[in-house]
Amino acid sequence: MKRGYPGSPSSSGPPQSRLKHNPEGDGQFLEDETTKIFARKVADHYSARTNQTLEEREASPIIHLKKLNNWIKSVLIQLYARRGDAVLDLACGKGGDLIKWDKAKIGYYVGIDIAEGSIEDCRTRYNGDADHHQRRKKFTFPARLLCGDCFEVRLDKELAEEAPFDICSCQFAMHYSWSTEARARRALANISALLRPGGILIGTMPDANVIVRKLREAEGLTFGNSVYWIRFDEEYADKDAVDCPEWIVPFHVFKALAEEYDFELVFAKNSHQFVEEYLKKPEFVELMRRLGALGDGNQDQSTLSPDEWEVAYLYLAFVLRKRGQPDRTQQRTGRRDKGKMHIEKEDIMYIKS
Template sequence: MKRGYPESPSSSFGPPQSRFKHNPEGDAQFLEDENTKIFARKVADHYSARTNQTLEEREASPIIHLKKLNNWIKSVLIQLYARRGDAVLDLACGKGGDLIKWDKAKVGYYVGIDIAEGSIEDCRTRYNGEADHHQRRKKFTFPARLICGDCFEMRLDRVLADDAPFDICSCQFALHYSWSTEARARRALANVSALLRPGGIFIGTMPDANVIIKKLREAEALAFGNSVYWVQFDEEFADKKFKSSNPFGIKYKFHLEDAVDCPEWIVPFHVFKLLAEEYDLELVFVKNSHEFVHEYMKKPEYIELMRRLGALGDGNQDQSTLSPDEWEAAYLYLSFVLKKRGQPDRTQANSRRDKGQMQIAKGDILFINSDD
């Protein structure tokens, strides 16, 4: 299960050539062109258009065990790094699929932000207990706020001035959408850094550029995949080489059965690490999903969690476990943990949390845009 490929095939990527200087106060000009905004809107529309599934529909998904495996990985990350009473910032929170995970961690406050209006509305109804297709559950124990806007474009420290600082920030299977331009990548990291307290934790999952580029170079054409996913690069990358002078905007089309069908962007991880350091975010660890499973399945508490989630099935039926094609798809992803420099200060008042609601009405959702 360990990573089965040589030294990073994406090592030709160099550090970003900064076109503007990082300002710790967040006043740098993060400019975007219209094409970038169009792509961001396409991604938002794609996720908004995806309807909530019933339990029966979900269990019939061709990638049900991959979804459960990804949920296990996110659950382990949250269990490892969330603490009772933590204030949580969930970037690209989607339909609120991680709300129960945060509740089990007994966090104290939650702010979710997503670009897709339909997803935020689904998150609201899930938080209120109105649309949980899995079971009728008791109310969540933490107050929450929901915001609709592009967290990779908007400056969030002004919007969340009364809510910050946060103890933990999460961005699951979404940060690569910020890598379409240097401006968006920087804005994403600037937002995380500005809103985390010193010593605060940033957890996330995203595609593993090393694996994707390795598979591209092994493929005869510009596409590769299997029965549950495929990746397609454009002809501009016919030589399968990437300019070290610009590690941003390397776009590919990604399709995952019953989940994703939209453009994504390569995130060369060592460039991501260097860029994060500019914003006082230091790497704690990065692990490919295969390596992650190999390591944490050695621990009894996470073996039991895997059993409860059913990601690896019970072995009683042919379709009851993770298929080889799903396992290959899992190899496309990695998990990371970053920590903000500085000493923790937990003496700050929690008065910020009075903005949260225990029942969120439609009118409570805050909509933000670049004109705000």
């Protein structure tokens, strides 16, 4: 499958099982060379994406969709993050959620991303060298940044001294781990190993049920509208398309695999359902107004176009909880002295399998 819309990556084919779970848990999840090439392609794609000015961002044909996605992520963080929490942000990208975490008054942040360019942008954003129009003060929590493939390397080794974490976030990225069963298992093994009992995993990902339904209703292998398209194509023949491999994940399969790693489902909601439910709460209505996905209710009367709203239908939000009761005596016992309030280039840790 290839997916695209203005300013977005494209996508490709469903996951293929290559390795069964090792019941002894020795962590040896083997990769084939094709998978590693795909992972590098994803990294190169996101590293090459340039930062936009505020004016360029507002001119985007999907600006209200982006604001809606920010609202959904903000609601998830407000629902589940607690003051002083230690946060693990997988596929943190350019640090677009740093302000959200700051508003939640977290105590510690570790971000990891496969793309070197994105991690560098995250570093400058954390330090206050970017997005001056949004920043009024420095972030209140110490942070640490890692560059590596969090769906391939063993993060429990790299972050052993800082675990356990209270909450893990993986936004619009978990499906990248589903190129093989090995990577999907590594992703869940990493998160489970680093979260405390009772810890929370929040995320967003494509809604496979919706995508497959639209494919069945489409004439041929392509469907979309004025701001997005999806084409199921095994050959990637269109050299002009923005091409970044992705996979659709049937959520019941994801849930079943997550249960093997001590997770239980709290909820999974399509973005349309999520919006309908949480816009009934006054505090989230006000948040929506401030973010402007539906206009600000005053001078700005703009809102999502019908085509942007259709794109939102392609995604879902999910929350998983690690089984077990938190041991209050063990919380926040991890060493957090590796975190910095100002991150230099040499502070970024580069990890490889």
